[in-house]
Amino acid sequence: MKRRIFTPGPTPLPERVKLSQAGDIIHHRTRQFSKILEEVSQELKYVFQTNNSVLTFGASGTGAMEAAVVNLLSSGDKVLVIRGGKFGERWAEICQAFRAKVINIDIEWGTAVDPAAVEKKLMQEQDIKAVFTQLVETSTGVVYDIEAIAKIVSKTNAILVVDAISGLGAQRLLTDEWGVDVVVGGSQKALMLPPGLAFVTLSQQAWKNVENSNLSRYYWDFKKAKKSLDKK
Numbered sequence: 001m002k003r004r005i006f007t008p009g010p011t012p013l014p015e016r017v018k019l020s021q022a023g024d025i026i027h028h029r030t031r032q033f034s035k036i037l038e039e040v041s042q043e044l045k046y047v048f049q050t051n052n053s054v055l056t057f058g059a060s061g062t063g064a065m066e067a068a069v070v071n072l073l074s075s076g077d078k079v080l081v082i083r084g085g086k087f088g089e090r091w092a093e094i095c096q097a098f099r100a101k102v103i104n105i106d107i108e109w110g111t112a113v114d115p116a117a118v119e120k121k122l123m124q125e126q127d128i129k130a131v132f133t134q135l136v137e138t139s140t141g142v143v144y145d146i147e148a149i150a151k152i153v154s155k156t157n158a159i160l161v162v163d164a165i166s167g168l169g170a171q172r173l174l175t176d177e178w179g180v181d182v183v184v185g186g187s188q189k190a191l192m193l194p195p196g197l198a199f200v201t202l203s204q205q206a207w208k209n210v211e212n213s214n215l216s217r218y219y220w221d222f223k224k225a226k227k228s229l230d231k232k
Helices: 015-020 031-048 061-072 086-097 115-124 146-153 204-212 222-230
Strands: 054-058 078-083 101-106 130-134 159-163 182-186 197-202
Touching: 031 054, 031 182, 031 197, 054 061, 054 222, 061 086, 061 159, 061 182, 061 197, 061 204, 078 086, 078 115, 086 101, 086 130, 086 159, 101 115, 115 146, 130 146, 146 159, 159 204, 197 204, 204 222
Parallel strands: 078 101, 078 130, 130 159, 159 182
Antiparallel strands: 054 197, 182 197
């Protein structure tokens, strides 16, 4: 009897993906690996629907979420977090861990955030640095209207950061067209790959935040990761 897994992630692996792992390991400082990295990085732009670079980390999706926080914020920055499930709460917890001032929009689990509520909060709090949300709240399966939220956030000085870990490749997400500043993804969901890879893409506006951030990081440093990617 064949066993099947029905979860948001990890998801079942296609046969060719499983077989590819049976081959010999490729050293990461060879031309062979550089060619693969370059090809995958270019193809990821299509997956994310962006012309910007997509950074890849050896990490869980949560690692990429933390990477986004430590590269985009400075201590004491005010952020708006949409909490409609476990992973909305996780955004808030990570931001709090790095001493950001977190303002939450709490919505009932199993419901989608009303973009008007985001607009109202942004009007009340003029100095919000970033808005953190999900494309799909994994714990409930609810899809948020990122296109509408992005239009609202674009009218402010804040950037929009979207956790698309369980939605990327399964739900419509037009990163550049909608004006989403940062998108975080993971390998083990709709991409149907083994766990262990996390992805982040940033707009030019988001890179300005990276330049001004004063939070400490080493492994999660987006500038170092971009430099390495450029060298393949």
